Amino acid sequence: MSYGWQYCVIQEKGKRKRRRKETNPHKSNPSFPKLLLSLFLVLLLLLTISFFTAFMIFFQKYSQLLKEKKTIKELTHTELECMKENLTMEGSPISLYTSLLDLLLLHPKDLGLLYWSCCPKAWKSFSSNCYFISTTRRNWTESERNCLEMKAHLLVIHTKDEQDFIFQNLDINSAYYIGLSDPKGTRDWQWVDQTPYSESVTFWHSGEPNNPDEGCVMLNFRYISRKWGWNDVACNGRHKSLCKMMKIHL
Numbered sequence: 564m565s566y567g568w569q570y571c572v573i574q575e576k577g578k579r580k581r582r583r584k585e586t587n588p589h590k591s592n593p594s595f596p597k598l599l600l601s602l603f604l605v606l607l608l609l610l611t612i613s614f615f616t617a618f619m620i621f622f623q624k625y626s627q628l629l630k631e632k633k634t635i636k637e638l639t640h641t642e643l644e645c646m647k648e649n650l651t652m653e654g655s656p657i658s659l660y661t662s663l664l665d666l667l668l669l670h671p672k673d674l675g676l677l678y679w680s681c682c683p684k685a686w687k688s689f690s691s692n693c694y695f696i697s698t699t700r701r702n703w704t705e706s707e708r709n710c711l712e713m714k715a716h717l718l719v720i721h722t723k724d725e726q727d728f729i730f731q732n733l734d735i736n737s738a739y740y741i742g743l744s745d746p747k748g749t750r751d752w753q754w755v756d757q758t759p760y761s762e763s764v765t766f767w768h769s770g771e772p773n774n775p776d777e778g779c780v781m782l783n784f785r786y787i788s789r790k791w792g793w794n795d796v797a798c799n800g801r802h803k804s805l806c807k808m809m810k811i812h813l
């Protein structure tokens with residue numbers, strides 16, 4: 564009789580062990596967290612691959628679109644003079660990645676720097692722009708129209724360096740219209756490309772602007788001061804002019 568009782572106790576212990584195994588699989592299977600981690604890593608890897616693939620496809624499509632757009636722009640100017648410009652992106656792969664992303668999202672036009680930067684033949688190259696000296700004398704409105712026909716504007720000056728570069732290429736006995744005017748006659752100077760007019764970047768001759776009836780601006784050289792500078796003049800006077808456009812990127 565006592566053997567039967569012991570058998571029952573052993574049987575009950577066996578059942579309890581089996582029940583513990585069934586209700587607590589984590590304790591009984593130590594490889595479960597590793598499996599979960601592996602699955603998570605695989606998923607992360609797949610997501611990363613998908614993201615980079617999508618990014619590369621988008622990047623290639625965008626570059627192609629940009630090239631096509633530039634090719635259309637080239638048709639205006641049949642002959643170009645080009646320089647190879649390399650975009651330098653030094654540092655870690657992360658900085659390379661952020662530079663590309665920055666270019667793509669914030670400065671898409673600058674993507675062209677990865678290729679060739681060109682100016683039409685007979686135009687001068689400085690920084691990221693091209694400049695044309697038109698020696699035909701026209702009034703201010705006709706001068707701007709002439710620049711527009713070449714996909715440019717009358718000169719808009721952003722820095723002293725730019726202005727100094729322009730002066731080096733001009734004839735001191737001539738005057739040249741630039742893209743600054745006062746269309747309302749209220750001394751509210753406006754650049755043709757809507758660049759805000761800043762008093763801190765002006766190069767007026769001493770005593771200029773001097774006449775509310777003179778609504779257009781030209782560059783000329785004054786022998787007394789031995790300097791180039793700006794002078795407001797009547798818009799119907801006929802002068803040479805300066806055009807400016809952004810470099811064409813191929």
Ligand SMILES: [Ca+2]
Nearest residue numbers: 773794795796
């Ligand atoms: Ca004047």
